[in-house]
Amino acid sequence: MATASLNASIRNERGTGVARKLRQAGQVPAIIYGHGRQPQSLAINTREVERLLGTISAGSTVIELNMDGTTARTLIREVQRHPFKRSIVHIDFQELVAGEKVTVSVPLRFTGTADGVRNSGGILEETMHQVHVRVDPSLIPDHIDVDVTPLTIGHSVHIRDLKLPDGVTILDDGGATVCVCTAPKAATEEAAPGAEATAETAAEPELIRKPKEEGEAEEK
Numbered sequence: 001m002a003t004a005s006l007n008a009s010i011r012n013e014r015g016t017g018v019a020r021k022l023r024q025a026g027q028v029p030a031i032i033y034g035h036g037r038q039p040q041s042l043a044i045n046t047r048e049v050e051r052l053l054g055t056i057s058a059g060s061t062v063i064e065l066n067m068d069g070t071t072a073r074t075l076i077r078e079v080q081r082h083p084f085k086r087s088i089v090h091i092d093f094q095e096l097v098a099g100e101k102v103t104v105s106v107p108l109r110f111t112g113t114a115d116g117v118r119n120s121g122g123i124l125e126e127t128m129h130q131v132h133v134r135v136d137p138s139l140i141p142d143h144i145d146v147d148v149t150p151l152t153i154g155h156s157v158h159i160r161d162l163k164l165p166d167g168v169t170i171l172d173d174g175g176a177t178v179c180v181c182t183a184p185k186a187a188t189e190e191a192a193p194g195a196e197a198t199a200e201t202a203a204e205p206e207l208i209r210k211p212k213e214e215g216e217a218e219e220k
Helices: 016-024 046-053 115-120 185-203
Strands: 003-010 027-034 037-045 062-067 070-081 088-095 102-111 123-126 130-135 144-147 156-158 177-182
Touching: 003 046, 016 027, 027 046, 027 070, 037 046, 037 062, 037 088, 046 088, 102 123, 115 123, 115 177
Parallel strands: 003 062, 027 088, 102 144
Antiparallel strands: 003 037, 027 037, 062 070, 070 088, 102 130, 123 177, 156 177
16 A cells, blocks of 8 residues: 655635635635544645655555644645646545455556567557446555556456456456557558559459450441
8 A cells, every 4th residue: 555645734714816816826715524523624745745746656556644743644635727828726634444345546557568469469458447446445556557568469458357466446348458468560551562463453344345456347
């Protein structure tokens, strides 16, 4: 389980105007909520939280939130950003409760070299990079490994093929494709010229009338 810490200040004032002033002062408005807790407004240093988000997987990292002398174990549930500037506008934290399972996004980590890539020049296409799981907060995995070593050309790995840590229940469709090993592009393109030639031959009109020989008079 990945963990990190972050400092926050409790604030009692709310509203759009207050949030705007906080951002101008280099702080990010935030809120913490959870089972049995009344939502509490917070303020967090912008640089500190930007630095943290650049080093963690926000969807699956437990954040020890230090709030004016009290500490709460939380998950980041939403990071709102400005649509153009991409600066953080607001952050939602969910407080974790012991024994209460949560739904989180866990990144996939592809390991090994696919047989089709190593021996046949194939290409490994990663179609998913994270999965949604339900798990106790104390058992949240940093990642889930996907061993692609035995994968040959034309074969793929699906959600149902993943090996999950104990206590982790996956929520995504078991038939969803995680990755696939495809043939090299050069091999696919080799067949194209022959196909085009066949198409051109078929497109030529068939001669159904015997051509007149030189000097032959035209029939009337």
